Amino acid sequence: MTNTNLTHDSAPIVIIGTGLSGYSLAREVRKLDKNVPLLLLTADDGHSYSKPMLSTGFTKEKTPEQLSMADPGKMAEQLSLEVRTFTAVTGIDAPRHIVRIGDEELKYSKLVIAWGANIVKLDIPGSGTDKVFAINDLADYRLFRESLNEKKRILIMGAGLIGCEFANDLKIGGYDVDVVAPSDTALPSLLPTAAGESVAEGLANVGVRFHFGRVVTQVDALGKGVVATLDDGSTIETDVVISAVGLKPRTALAKNSGLQVNNGIVVNRTLETSEMDVFALGDCAEVDGQVLLYVLPLMACARALAKTLTGTPTDVSYGVMPIMTKTPACPAVVLPPRPDSEGQWLIERNGSHVKALFNDHNGSLQGFALTGDFTAEKQALSKLVPGIH
Ligand SMILES: Cc1cc2nc3c(=O)[nH]c(=O)nc-3n(C[C@H](O)[C@H](O)[C@H](O)COP(=O)(O)OP(=O)(O)OC[C@H]3O[C@@H](n4cnc5c(N)ncnc54)[C@H](O)[C@@H]3O)c2cc1C
Incomplete structure (x- = not known):
């Protein structure tokens, strides 16, 4: 046509x-x-x-x-x-x-x-890279599910939002989950460190194994699965790898x-x-x-x-848009401050639960990150933060 x-x-x-x-x-x-x-x-x-x-x-x-x-x-x-x-x-x-x-x-x-x-793709060498999956749409997801078949072990590269959500979902779904990430803790670009640690702890408590400060350098075939080599020379045997390193x-x-x-x-x-x-x-x-x-x-x-x-030129306005992680092992919600905001995070802890408030130099709230029980404060805090304009 x-x-x-x-x-x-x-x-x-x-x-x-x-x-x-x-x-x-x-x-x-x-x-x-x-x-x-x-x-x-x-x-x-x-x-x-x-x-x-x-x-x-x-x-x-x-x-x-x-x-x-x-x-x-x-x-x-x-x-x-x-x-x-x-x-x-x-x-x-x-x-x-x-x-x-x-x-x-x-x-x-x-x-x-x-x-x-x-999807950001890492150029990882090895004979097992056909077992490395990245998931950004339904077709990717279908391929990944098909590859699992009877398998039970999964290694996830990346501890950002998508890596942590898959870790939680697969662990609860009965899989054995390793997460390898170069960061010191979970969700490093979204949460202040204390809140990221809180999420990592929640996931570790349900059995997710984190390997922070490490990257996968090679993936080789081993039997019906693969062996991943990390940059310190250690290895992890697994069945399938998910690459969740960014979009x-x-x-x-x-x-x-x-x-x-x-x-x-x-x-x-x-x-x-x-x-x-x-x-x-x-x-x-x-x-x-x-x-x-x-x-x-x-x-x-x-x-x-x-x-x-349809004929009425209109500018977009966003308002306040908190991001909620789908990590029930340790729920988290974050309203990131604008990248150009100047100020500091103030951290309050209750056990492993964290409330982090980002105040500017005038003391006004510009963002927050809440984990565990503190997530109940999401709505009240959202009213105090200016939206993204
Ligand atoms: C696993 C996962 C979990 C997520 N969870 C959350 C969440 O909890 N909360 C949240 O707010 N966000 C979440 N996100 C992000 C959110 O889902 C995305 O921001 C959103 O779905 C993007 O939609 P989109 O339509 O812009 O892009 P896409 O969904 O990627 O759609 C792109 C479309 O364009 C088509 N296309 C591409 N190239 C061409 C071409 N050249 N010609 C024709 N068609 C083309 C594709 O086929 C597709 O139909 C998640 C993302 C992932 C991957």
């Missing part, structure tokens, strides 16, 4: 991606306009699912099939739109209002990029198409890129200087962008 004879106005709004960003935006647009043509293009199978559920699948005993909430046909019917699955966009010609899918050219009236983030907004295609990129695709508060009628949101976007790889920010963006796309 090539629709380049359409004018800008009669062409559909094209959304690239059917993750939470793409489908949330489509849903918000439909609340405001029942008729504007919407076309969603996606490289995957177009199933609608909640990505955060991927790191609770074992505890909740959900198969990949059960995590899918709707197939693309159902989404198309519910939201009166067209979805083209297994359709990877290969280029954008913004001056001509065209997206490319190989040789095919499709005209858009407005284009929204919601194509997410890439990076997908920017290459945008850059090649002439859009301004930095850590993500650069957009302003109205979610406009450097090119007219091209917008971005979700894991791929850097909104007014901030890349926020979480659900609440993308929902706020979807609501604002739907208004803009």
